[in-house]
Amino acid sequence: MTGQHGPPVAIVYFSETGTAQSLADHLRKQLLRLRFQAFVLDPEDVERVMTVLFAGGHDEHRPIVVLLCATTGNGEIPRHARRLWKVLLRRKLTSETCAGLLFTSFGLGDTAYARFNWAAKKVHKRILQLGGQELCKRGEGDDSASGGIEGGYATWEPILLSSLLDLYPLSNGLERIPDDILLPPEFEVRTLAPSKTKESPGTLLQSRVTPATRLGTVTVNDRITPPTHFQDTRQFKFAADENHKASQHMIPGATVLIYAQNDPEAVSALISSQNWDHIADDLLSVPAAVQKWATTTPLTLRSLLTYHLDLNAVPRATYFETLSYFSRGNEQQAEKLKEFADATNEECTQDRYDYADRPRRSALECLLEFESVKIPVAYILEVFGTLRPRQFSIAGWSNGQIELLITVVKYKTILRRIRHGVCTKYIASLKPGDKFLYEIAQPQSKPPPMDKPVVLIGPGTGVAPLRALLIERFNRGIDTPSMLVFGNRSRIADFYYENEWKAATAAQEEIDENGIMTLSGPKCTIVACFSRDGNSTRYVQQVLKRDDVAREVGRLLVHEGGYVWVCGSKGKMPRAVRSAIEEAIETVIGSNGGNAVAEMDKLGRYLEETW
Template sequence: MKLLILYATSMGHSKAIAQTVSENLECYKFEDKRVMAINQYEKEKLIDEDIVIFICSTIGNGAEPKMMKEFWEYLLREELPGYILSTIHFAVFGCGDSRFKLFNAPSKRLYRRLLQLGANPINERGIGDARNENGHDQTLYPWIDDLKKNMEEKCLVGAAENIKKRSNFSVEFINNDLKINADPLVRNNKANEIYEVIKNDRVTPNDYLRDTRSIHLKSTNTLNYNPGDIIDIVPVNLQSEVAEAIVKLQWEENADKPFIIKADDTIELPISWENTQTLRNLLENSLDLFGMPSLKMVLSLYSSIENNLNDEEKKRLSDIESFVKSCIKDKKSIFDILCEFPTKDLKIEEIIDIIPTLKARSYSIASSRKVSGDNIIELIIGVNEFTNYNNERRVGIATKWISTLEPSQKIYAEVKEGVMKFNSFADKPVIMICTGTGIASIRCCLQERIAQGQKENYLFFGYRNTNCDDYFANELKKYVEEGNVKLFLAPSRDQPEKIYVQDKLKENAELIYELIDKKNAYIIVSGNANTIPSAVKTALKSIYIQEGGINENQASSNIQELQDKEIYQEECY
C-alpha cells in the first residue's frame, strides 16, 4: 500500500500536524510514503493512490488556505463521476478555531466531497480546535489512535511493529568554520521581503503598566495591501538569553561545533537550515526554546530520555496530557521543562525533534497606503508581559524581540491577506468597534475610507486610561473636527465605575439600531478574541430587543444573519 499525506496550510500548523501523523505511522511498512503540500501534488494522480490523509487548515471565517484552491476546484468539477475515487481510502483532519461560526468548514466540505466521489473513509473526520487547552493536539492524538486501529481492521496495513521512534533529521559534524549565507544586517532569517525599521517608539508612558510600540517598516518594493491585511513576522530569540540557556542546560560542549543537517525523505528541510549550522545558531534563530510546550513536544522529549528517567520523573510524565496542561497553567516554557529533566546528553538531532521551530506572528497593518505611501507599513504592537508559576516576570518571545529593534535595522516579513473584507463595505456606513491595539486594522480602514471621501464612520474605542493607551488620539481628534468620524470613547479606568465599549453601544442604542436597520451599516469588531466579540454581540442583542421590539431568540437570529451575510465582521486575536 502507498501512503500519501497532503496538507493545506497558511501559518504552518497543518504542515506540522502532517509530519506528526507521518511519524506516528512509522510503525507500519508502506510501499511508498510521502508528505506533501497540496499545491505541489499532481491532483490528476489522485485516483492512483491507495491511502490519502488530508490535513486542512481554516482561514478566517471558514475559508480554505490559498494553496488548496486549485485542488478544491478540481474536486468540484461537475464532470467527475461519483465513483472516480472508489479505489482509495482516505482520512481528514481539520484545524480551526471554535470562536468562528464556520469552524473547520474546509475539512467538512472536503470530507463530504470525497464521499460523493466514492472514496472510502478510514475513520471519522478529525476536528482540531486551537481553543483547546492543548490546542489541536488534544484531539489529534486520539484521532491518530483511531486511524491506526481502523487501518489495521480494514487490512490496509500489517501488524504494527514495535520500533523506537527515529529522528527525522541526521547531523554531520564538519571541520570548517561556520558560514551562513545571510545578510548580517537582517535581524531574523526568514526568506521573505526585507523591511527596514524606520521607527520603533514606545507610545505609552515609561511608568505605565503596558509597553506599546509604534513601529514603521519600509520596503524597497511597492506594496500592495488592503485594509484588514496583516504582516507576518518570524521572531528570533535574544542571543543573551540563549547563551544563558545553553549554560544552564549544559550544552556548551556542542554549542558551537559546525554541522550539516540532513532530512529524511518524508520531511522538507527548512531553507534556513540548508547552510552550515551550530546548535547556538539554531537556538537563536530557528527553535522555539522559550515557547509554550505541547503534547508533541513532551512526547518527543519522553521518547528521547525515557531510559534516563528515575521512577519519580517517569511518574510525573506518566500522564503526558495532564503534565502539559499543568505546565501551560503554570506558564512554563519549553526551556523550563528541559531544565527539570536529564537533557544534558541529548543529541543535536533529538533537540531538533523536541523543540518546535519558531512560527510567524501576525500583526494587523495600522496604516493605509493612501496615507502612508506605497512602501511604508505602520504597526501598533503591545509587548506581552506576564508572570509565571514562580512569580517571575516573562515577556512574549515575539514582542520582546520586536521591542529591541532599532531604526536602520532590517527584518524579514511577509504581507498576507487578512479576514476583513473591506471592499464589501467600502461605500456603506460602518460601525467600528475596537479595544486596545485592536485599533490597528480599524485605523487602516478609517484612513482608507476618509481618503475615499466616506464620512459615515462611527468609531467606538475602548482603552484603559486617557493619555496612556488611547492610541492615535490626536489623529482621531483631527478626524472628528473635520467631520470625518463620530467618536465614542470608553476609557475604562478613568473613573471609579468602569466603562466599556459595550456600555457605549447601549448608550447609543437608537443610533446603532437606525444605522443597522435603516442605513444597512456594516459592523467591524477588532480586539481581544476572548472578550470583545461576546461583549459586542450581547450589547447588540439588547439593542435589537430594546429598539426593535423583538424577543431574545429573534435578536440572536438577526445577529446571526448579519454574520452569515458578513455584514458583521470580526478581526480579533
C-alpha cells in the same frame, strides 16, 4: 523502514501555529510503528498534494489521505493552505475527481470562536463532494476543552488506526514496532566542517523563506504608553522593500508577518546544556526541505537555534514523548517524561497541564529542568518546532512606510517568572536603521466597501486595522457614515490615536456620566470607553447598548446596508459584541436581531478578526 504493508498514508496538515504539523509528525510515527509507509505533506506543495488527492482509480498503491486541519480567524483556512483550497474549489472539478480516494480528517479548533472548526468542516465536505470516501468519521479537537486539542486527538487517533488495521491487518509475521524503540528522524541534521564565523548567528537572507519575504528597515520604534503604565505599546514604522512600496497593493485588513529570532542567551543556555559548545558553530548538513526555509548563512547549529526553531512554545505531549527517548541515567525523570507524553490518561494530562500549560513553561525551560535529557544533533528537528512568523495588523501606510501598533507581551506567571513574547521582545529591541525579515499577507475576507456605512469595534490594539480603513476613507474623501467604538483601560495611558480622532471629526468631546467619550463629526463618530477610569467598569459591548449608540448602529445596519467589523482578542468580547449588535438591530426592526446578524454574516457584512 523494512517490513512495510498496506498502501501509503499521506498526512496533510493545515497549520497556523504549528500544532497540526506537530500532530502530523506524531501520527506519522504511529503509522510507521504499524508498518505503514507514512509521509507528511505541506499544503504549500500544491502539486504533490494534488497528485495524491486526484490520483484516480482504486489502485492498492494509491495513498490513503489523512487531513489535519486547523481553523484560523473567522472560520478561515490557514494561510499556507489557501492556494490548495482555491484549487479544490475549481469549478471544473467533478464528483469523480477524488473517486477511489479513502480519506478522513481531524479538525483543530476552539469553541471560543463562533465558527468552531469551520475550516476542517469545509475541507472534509469538499473532498466528499469530489468523490472521496470516508475511512472513518472525522474528529474534532477543542482548545477550550479540559483536555485541549490533544485530548480530542487522543480519542480520535485509535479510531483511525483501528480502521486502517481492519482494512490492512498485519500479516506475514509482521508485528507492531514497540514504543521503546526510537524511530529514525524524518529530517536528519549532521555537522560538517567548522565555520569561519564563531559564535555568530549568521547573516539574514531575505529570499529563502518564501518568494514574498523581504527585508524591512526600521524607521520608528517609539513607546506610546507612559513609562509608568504596565503595558508597553509601540508605534512601529518601517521602510518597505521596493517591491512593497506601491501602496495601491495594500488594502485594509492586510497584515505583516515578522520573522523573529530567539534570545542569544537562551540559545547559549541550550547549547551548553546539551554539551554542543564544541560544534555549535560548525556548518550543518540539512535536508533540502529544510534548506528551503533557512534564512541565514552560514547555517550552523547556533543559527538554526537562533532563527528557525521555536524554543519558547509551551510544549505539548508530543514534545515530552520525544524527550523521553533521550533521557539517560535518571529513571525518575524518564518515567515523568513518559507520563507527560500520555494524552490518553486524564491524570497524566492534568499533571502536564499543571507543569507546563498553567505556569507557561517554555520548551527550553522544560528541557533545562530535565537535566538527564541529551539530544543527538541528528534529532533536533524532531524535538523543536519551527519558529513561525507573528502576524500584526497594518495600522497605516504612506510614502513607502508601513505602520504597526504593537503591544510588547510581558507578564508574570504563577511561578513569579517573567515571560516575554518572542516576537514582540525582538521587535522592542530593534532600533531605527535595523533590518528584519517580513512578509505582507492580504486579508482572506474583503474589508467593508468604501461606499457603505461601517460600524467598527476595536478594543486595544484591535483598533489598528480599523484605523487603516478609516485613514483610507479620509484620504479618499469618502463621506459615507463611519462609527468607531474603541475601548481600553485608561484614557491617559492608552487612548490610541486620540489626537487623530479629534482632528478627523473636528468635534468637541462629549463625556457622559459613565465616562464614555463621544466625538461626533459630520460623517465619522468616535465613541471611546475606558474600563479602569472612574468607579464603574465599561467595555465596548456596553457602549453598544447605550440608547443613542444602539439606535444609530441599528439605523446604519438596517436602513443603510452598513457593515460591522470587529477586531481584537478572542473570548468573551466577540460574543458579547455580537449580542449587542443583535439588540441594536432589534431597536429598529422590533424582532429577532439574531436572524438579521446571521444573514449579515452569510452576506459578508459581519466581519470578525480576533486572535
